[in-house]
Amino acid sequence: xxxxxxxxxxxxxxxxxxxxxxxxxxxxxxxxxxxxxxxxxxxxxxxxxxxxxxxxxxxxxxxxxxxxxxxxxxxxxxxxxxxxxxxxxxxxxxxxxxxxxxxxxxxxxxxxxxxxxxxxxxxxxxxxxxxxxxxxxxxxxx
Amino acid sequence: xxxxxxxxxxxxxxxxxxxxxxxxxxxxxxxxxxxxxxxxxxxxxxxxxxxxxxxxxxxxxxxxxxxxxxxxxxxxxxxxxxxxxxxxxxxxxxxxxxxxxxxxxxxxxxxxxxxxxxxxxxxxxxxxxxxxxxxxxxxxxx
Numbered sequence: 001x002x003x004x005x006x007x008x009x010x011x012x013x014x015x016x017x018x019x020x021x022x023x024x025x026x027x028x029x030x031x032x033x034x035x036x037x038x039x040x041x042x043x044x045x046x047x048x049x050x051x052x053x054x055x056x057x058x059x060x061x062x063x064x065x066x067x068x069x070x071x072x073x074x075x076x077x078x079x080x081x082x083x084x085x086x087x088x089x090x091x092x093x094x095x096x097x098x099x100x101x102x103x104x105x106x107x108x109x110x111x112x113x114x115x116x117x118x119x120x121x122x123x124x125x126x127x128x129x130x131x132x133x134x135x136x137x138x139x140x141x142x
Numbered sequence: 143x144x145x146x147x148x149x150x151x152x153x154x155x156x157x158x159x160x161x162x163x164x165x166x167x168x169x170x171x172x173x174x175x176x177x178x179x180x181x182x183x184x185x186x187x188x189x190x191x192x193x194x195x196x197x198x199x200x201x202x203x204x205x206x207x208x209x210x211x212x213x214x215x216x217x218x219x220x221x222x223x224x225x226x227x228x229x230x231x232x233x234x235x236x237x238x239x240x241x242x243x244x245x246x247x248x249x250x251x252x253x254x255x256x257x258x259x260x261x262x263x264x265x266x267x268x269x270x271x272x273x274x275x276x277x278x279x280x281x282x283x284x
Binding site: 014015017018019020021022023024025026027028029030031066068069070071072074076078080083085087089114 | 156157159160161162163164165166167168169170171172173208210211212213214216218220222225227229231256
């Protein structure tokens, strides 16, 4: 699903932008820190970055009623011949299985030293994003 | 609607991430160049950046059947105490009125020198995003 070039592009990025939608098709989008779990799965956590209660979890409320997601990773350059992005879409759900959850937390901590000091226990949902479509546009080279 | 602080934050940013959803609630998200038209309206154009036909216009096809949008502008920093974003939502529609369209093109060209050399004529839809909600999280200071 994720080619080596696309996977490498995603892994070089420090954040993505995750879109979800409510059951009645109202879209929502937030920046997210994420890890690549395997060739067809990403993960992100609801972490301790301070957020306004409620609103902050809209991404999770949406996924519960409508698992469809779209996530884009892009690079900006004032030279527009150097722009590029990877847009992946599929279905997301909170990870319930403890070993899989622990694997995902390790993947997130490996990518983000900030997570090493931050508790990511049971009160912090970890979400798997199962990719069923990959769209590449523009330039992915470093 | 947009406070001076929020407007200034948006105007410092070079791109945003725009989420739309199809009528059946499948979300989509892409990076977009945008301009602030006034305290309650943003605009973006479908421009000549080379794109795969069809897929590239998903944002427009979605807005035609479901005008709801969400757009986020965020700043990334490895020091997570410095993260911040502005999330705006509302309804988007292509601008049909010629003077309003011309005003929007001027606003986009004022922000992006890249657009000065690029045709933004009738074949390039310009979309107004009418904001009805603003959500601020984290740090907006430069």
